[in-house]
Amino acid sequence: xxxxxxxxxxxxxxxxxxxxxxxxxxxxxxxxxxxxxxxxxxxxxxxxxxxxxxxxxxxxxxxxxxxxxxxxxxxxxxxxxxxxxxxxxxxxxxxxxxxxxxxxxxxxxxxxxxxxxxxxxxxxxxxxxxxxxxxxxxxxxxxxxxxxx
Numbered sequence: 001x002x003x004x005x006x007x008x009x010x011x012x013x014x015x016x017x018x019x020x021x022x023x024x025x026x027x028x029x030x031x032x033x034x035x036x037x038x039x040x041x042x043x044x045x046x047x048x049x050x051x052x053x054x055x056x057x058x059x060x061x062x063x064x065x066x067x068x069x070x071x072x073x074x075x076x077x078x079x080x081x082x083x084x085x086x087x088x089x090x091x092x093x094x095x096x097x098x099x100x101x102x103x104x105x106x107x108x109x110x111x112x113x114x115x116x117x118x119x120x121x122x123x124x125x126x127x128x129x130x131x132x133x134x135x136x137x138x139x140x141x142x143x144x145x146x147x148x149x
Contacts (some may be wrong), residue, residue: 032059116143
């Protein structure tokens with residue numbers, strides 16, 4: 001770890017052990033922040049949890065241009081699934097109406113059904129849950145009817 005700090009031009013602020021934990025994982029997270037131009041707002045540990053998953057979610061937000069509205073943890077649950085759903089909404093141009101959790105259930109299945117409706121041009125009449133049962137089978141049958149000429 002000391003050697004990496006000494007060799008990398010970006011490693012200067014990591015040079016002294018007092019600036020990072022002795023844990024290899026913590027060091028790796030610090031190093032990523034130091035190297036990535038997008039990692040600046042992640043540079044200080046106080047801005048993210050020590051959890052590798054939380055850090056990964058923060059990093060994705062920092063790198064993706066579409067991730068700006070996800071940048072602060074207060075805007076999404078600490079759950080990886082919830083974050084993934086938010087991220088899909090942020091990246092997909094069709095995901096705009098899904099952007100806020102209040103518009104869909106926290107259920108992964110419900111979200112998937114909403115997402116299919118948002119992406120498919122034929123899915124317009126399926127767009128609002130009130131038009132179909134929450135049952136996956138019912139939704140599948142509705143979807144087949146909507147797609148087939």
